Amino acid sequence: MTGATGEPSTLLFTRTRTGAADERIFIAKLATLAVLTGLGVMLALRPSPMALLTGVVLLALMYTHAVELQHQALHHSAFRRAWPHRVVGVPLGLPLFVVYSHYRVRHLQHHRYLGTADDTEFFGFDARKQLTLGLLLRGLFDYSRLLIVLRDVVRSAFGRWHYEFGDISPAMRRRVASEHLILGFVVLSAAGLCAAGRGEYVVRLWLLPLLLAVPMHFLVELPEHILCDTDSADVLRNTRSIRGGRLSTWYTNGNNLHIEHHAAMSVPINRLPSRHEETRRLAVHVERTYADFYRTLWKALREQPKGARR
Template sequence: MTTAETPERAGRPAAERPPTETKILFARARVTRRDQTVFLGKLLLAAALTALGCSLALREGLWASAAGVVLLAAVYTHMVELQHQCLHHSAFTSPRPHRPVGVALGLPLLVSYTHYRVRHLQHHKHLGTPQDSEFFGFDTRAPLTWGMLLRGAFDYGRLLTVAREVARSWRGTWAYDAGEISERRRREVVAEYRWMVLPVLAAAGLAVAGYGGQVLELWLLPLLVAAPMHFFLELPEHILCDTETTDVLRNTRTIKGSWFSTWYTNGNNLHVEHHAAMTVAINRLRERHEEVSRLAVHVERSYPVFYWSVLREAARNSRPGRRARPAGDAA
């Protein structure tokens, strides 16, 4: 379900709308101590859920162990969303903690903080243009089909890409392939990929020492399960939106969601609000949702409503004899 809006509003980029229409949405705001406290609370909860997942995964019995693996996969996915807030320096009142905390949050799923940050900030800058390129690289402009969904959900080739980046970093041949990058950022990316050998070597050492089962249950299996979780969490952001415009009110989707989905995605459901003011603390985006509901084209009531529209579009594009249309052209 999308919001209804007048043709006049729908046809104008955000920059051309009357200031009164977007005053709240595009307003900047500094990170406060309260925002920082909220984020620290999220970190503590993630740590507690990780401990619970480890406890369940190591129990005897298939169902308890499986529940622990799934919980760990869900928490590791959630941690990448917390890392996303660190990318924008909107978690702490000082910029300094963002990188060390962000690096730690991305480690379970082998996501380099600085590499992700550089690519993601470029995504914000170039959204709606041919230069747009996200770090997690399924193409939201490609036709939405069952094949696209399956390839995106089970993209384990990303792990091979990470291994290649690690090897290049250790050889000293790593180079940025998506535009320009400062020498300082390049050194940070190389350092982070080099650090990734530490958990891999630790896991290998534990396996040799006879703890291979624990390594499998606490990391490798959750890593595999997290891949489709993360894909479907990221999918709503721009798919089936207008990819030929730079107007954030047309090229991005917001999902009102529940308190649970807002917490689990760390506010990723409020994506129009985030793109309109990317340095605003995530916990304060809800204040802007009423304005987005009035002005944005793609506003969904819930995640089930969105996923149902995805399934319908994939089914339509996958019918024999039907020519698949670009996702950005979908109604």
């Protein structure tokens, strides 16, 4: 493969299989998620307003982080066998209303058709649209997606759910429908707690964190393709990587290294940092930090004509 600068790529597009060490690293990430989520639950249930606020923010951060771990599971790059990915991936998405197999189908299409009109990115701002503050704010507070998922839960319950972006196998359709029903059961259970007078638990542990997690997840996903060359099918032009640090790489589960991920999507996330130097040498859109990216975004917004900022 040749990079955007015309130089050859020797590592970036190389595929590798998930090994035992990669599996252990992912399990450690799951354990860290469990510990921090448990801490968030303990804090959110305390009577102190400061403890409640801290717990809600921590839970929102972990619900967002869980979807980034789910992202690795849907690529089947977390475990050596295929079946654990769904077992782990389904519960990871429940707090943020992300149905694993539905996300998997759409996201793999996104990888296949990135840079074309058939791109089916699952979250956030459509990078092919004109950049406006209004569209960014609508993406930031896209609570309507939750209602769409609940609509699909009802459709699945009545056997009327169908995939809107092409054909999928009957087996996959059944998987997606069954996972919508799992989410529906969780929502009904939460409603049952409210009806039994335990609604405070639902509010503190799910609803309030969910309100924060929606914009948090948008901000994690936004840098991937926005302000890139969206008419190009070249991943070195249509995608962005952010070098970041250990904390941001852990929290986003390597989503900052997005060029590296698109170049070889089956590579375990923990192996992507070793490819970043080649990305810096070959790719067009590479930032040092998230702060650098958001400064670039703000500058681009200010340079838009006044009539296009809405």
